[in-house]
Amino acid sequence: MNPVSAGAGERETIPYCDNCDDPAVYFDPRLQRHLCEVHLSQDVERRVIDRLARHGMIHDGDRIAIGLSGGKDSSVLLSILSRVIRERWDAELIAITVDEGIAGYREETIQSAVSLTKRLGISHHIVSFQSLFGTTLDFLLTAHPLRACTACGILRKKALSDAARDISADSIATGHNLSDAAQSVLMNYLRGDFERLLRDSSRREDRGFIRRIKPLLDVHEKEITLYSMVNGITGMLPECPYATTAFRAEVRTLQAGIEYHYPGASLRIIEGQESLSKQAKKTVRPGTVGYCASCGDPCSGHVCQACGLLQNLNK
Ligand code: SF4
Numbered sequence: 001m002n003p004v005s006a007g008a009g010e011r012e013t014i015p016y017c018d019n020c021d022d023p024a025v026y027f028d029p030r031l032q033r034h035l036c037e038v039h040l041s042q043d044v045e046r047r048v049i050d051r052l053a054r055h056g057m058i059h060d061g062d063r064i065a066i067g068l069s070g071g072k073d074s075s076v077l078l079s080i081l082s083r084v085i086r087e088r089w090d091a092e093l094i095a096i097t098v099d100e101g102i103a104g105y106r107e108e109t110i111q112s113a114v115s116l117t118k119r120l121g122i123s124h125h126i127v128s129f130q131s132l133f134g135t136t137l138d139f140l141l142t143a144h145p146l147r148a149c150t151a152c153g154i155l156r157k158k159a160l161s162d163a164a165r166d167i168s169a170d171s172i173a174t175g176h177n178l179s180d181a182a183q184s185v186l187m188n189y190l191r192g193d194f195e196r197l198l199r200d201s202s203r204r205e206d207r208g209f210i211r212r213i214k215p216l217l218d219v220h221e222k223e224i225t226l227y228s229m230v231n232g233i234t235g236m237l238p239e240c241p242y243a244t245t246a247f248r249a250e251v252r253t254l255q256a257g258i259e260y261h262y263p264g265a266s267l268r269i270i271e272g273q274e275s276l277s278k279q280a281k282k283t284v285r286p287g288t289v290g291y292c293a294s295c296g297d298p299c300s301g302h303v304c305q306a307c308g309l310l311q312n313l314n315k
């Protein structure tokens with residue numbers, strides 16, 4: 001395998017790892033180092049363990065629900081967490097897959113999730129939009145002029161929270177990575193959505209939400225792809241047919257280009273957002289939190305986003 005970098009494409013071919021005599025598969029442009037399969041894997045795992053420890057994300061006795069789509073991010077997360085937890089904590093990991101009902105895409109990723117959980121011996125629950133909301137995402141989008149990823153994201157978040165609550169989970173782990181997080185910050189800027197940009201998600205738990213943890217937040221998307229390949233975690237999987245229409249797809253290209261030309265830019269985008277959010281916390285009073293009149297979930301309006309969306313469709 002030729003070395004690849006965290007930027008948008010191959011930059012140079014340097015054959016050996018900086019830590020050993022094995023061929024390099026990855027060039028890290030920020031730290032200017034080359035890593036072989038083994039040292040890349042160790043480095044990714046170390047960053048996950050550091051983040052878990054630094055933010056006190058896991059405690060003995062925890063029941064952790066992991067959102068497992070079957071794609072590479074959540075599959076890599078499950079694979080690393082299952083080992084790390086066994087070695088360090090007395091905690092339980094339960095995988096939850098949400099089937100949105102996307103023909104030609106979800107079937108294969110669900111299969112991949114099923115075989116991974118079997119291989120790792122992790123208990124696995126599958127919930128569907130059809131059984132929870134009485135419709136598939138495909139049907140919803142043919143019948144209503146909705147933005148696919150917005151509707152999908154709102155309903156999937158609710159499906160995952162409800163499933164995690166059903167199994168009395170203490171936290172929900174998701175596979176969001178460094179590239180995703182930088183893209184989300186850029187998207188909020190570009191939409192002018194400063195409420196969301198400045199939101200302090202660390203306090204959600206005090207407000208009745210199940211704690212959400214993102215252990216891959218120090219790892220680039222490209223590093224996760226490579227980790228998955230060299231450790232044989234997922235094979236080639238189809239892409240969601242709605243992904244190309246998403247705003248995120250354009251922002252991803254933008255973010256990858258910036259990271260390629262200015263290594264470390266994604267990290268700085270996130271650090272900038274965190275310090276803005278801290279400043280805002282000193283001056284802006286947090287909004288009041290109540291409970292959804294329809295489902296009882298914590299939310300800031302009269303009904304939560306998911307119930308609001310479903311009610312609008314039935315009007
Ligand atoms: Fe849902 Fe959009 Fe992701 Fe497809 S790309 S699974 S529609 S959020």
Ligand code: ZN
Pocket residue numbers: 292293294295296297303304305306307308
């Ligand atoms: Zn609700």
